Amino acid sequence: MIEVKGLCKYFKNVKAVDNINFTVSEGEIVGLLGENGAGKTTTLRMIATMLKPTSGTALINGYDLLKEPDKVRSNIGILFGGEAGLYDRLTARENIKYFADLNNMNENESRENIDRLVKMLDMEEYVDRRVGKFSRGMKQKVAIARSIVHNPKVMLFDEPTLGLDVTSSKIVQDFILSCKNENKAIVFSSHSMQEVEKLCDRIVIIHKGKIIEDMRVDDFKGKYGEDFEKAFVGLVGDK
Numbered sequence: 001m002i003e004v005k006g007l008c009k010y011f012k013n014v015k016a017v018d019n020i021n022f023t024v025s026e027g028e029i030v031g032l033l034g035e036n037g038a039g040k041t042t043t044l045r046m047i048a049t050m051l052k053p054t055s056g057t058a059l060i061n062g063y064d065l066l067k068e069p070d071k072v073r074s075n076i077g078i079l080f081g082g083e084a085g086l087y088d089r090l091t092a093r094e095n096i097k098y099f100a101d102l103n104n105m106n107e108n109e110s111r112e113n114i115d116r117l118v119k120m121l122d123m124e125e126y127v128d129r130r131v132g133k134f135s136r137g138m139k140q141k142v143a144i145a146r147s148i149v150h151n152p153k154v155m156l157f158d159e160p161t162l163g164l165d166v167t168s169s170k171i172v173q174d175f176i177l178s179c180k181n182e183n184k185a186i187v188f189s190s191h192s193m194q195e196v197e198k199l200c201d202r203i204v205i206i207h208k209g210k211i212i213e214d215m216r217v218d219d220f221k222g223k224y225g226e227d228f229e230k231a232f233v234g235l236v237g238d239k
């Protein structure tokens with residue numbers, strides 16, 4: 001599970017993330033919502049050990065990200081939207097294998113996992129081709145496989161469907177739900193309210209670096225009304 005404790009990140013005089021606290025349990029999808037510049041990506045990058053907090057910390061599956069960053073990294077899978085960050089000159093299989101090796105997986109386990117993921121994501125046809133010429137959707141599938149090959153307990157998604165068509169978005173959404181079924185703790189950030197409403201159990205709304213609401217989606221609708229998007233705009237617009 002994830003336990004965020006007093007995380008702060010200041011960039012000079014910009015308080016990008018300002019003392020936030022939230023938890024994510026196993027088998028739970030928590031949506032991290034906020035307007036542009038609210039602090040979502042900065043939060044996710046700190047949890048992923050890609051960015052050092054100014055203060056505060058988080059526990060990932062019991063490991064403190066400041067004290068045991070390697071353990072944290074082996075316990076998280078990351079899928080961020082936009083450029084997938086794959087090596088164009090390597091094949092899809094080599095890209096996934098490289099990441100498995102970075103996580104010290106043994107050969108048998110990594111081969112089995114890669115074969116299973118290739119089948120699950122329907123990548124048999126192109127898994128041994130270099131990714132340089134792949135479409136956006138094909139690259140995203142490789143990125144999905146890479147994010148989970150090491151069996152992480154925690155998954156972080158930052159706008160994972162950004163720029164994808166309906167079919168590819170559906171593959172990503174189904175993947176997120178399959179992670180929930182495998183009892184992973186999941187943080188999901190998106191600007192699509194439809195997606196958030198469909199996938200999330202709970203939402204954490206962040207505004208100017210601070211959390212202004214943290215509640216179950218059903219309770220949120222009970223408090224602010226059934227029109228999820230309108231409620232969200234009203235809430236962040238008021239502040």
Ligand SMILES: Nc1ncnc2c1ncn2[C@@H]1O[C@H](COP(=O)(O)OP(=O)(O)OP(=O)(O)O)[C@@H](O)[C@H]1O
Binds near residue numbers: 015016040041042043
């Ligand atoms: N490396 C950086 N240097 C300086 N300021 C930064 C840096 N990264 C982020 N910021 C600032 O921190 C604030 C939060 O940015 P962040 O990217 O976390 O927001 P976000 O909620 O993910 O926004 P978006 O929805 O647009 O992706 C913004 O004011 C941004 O300009």
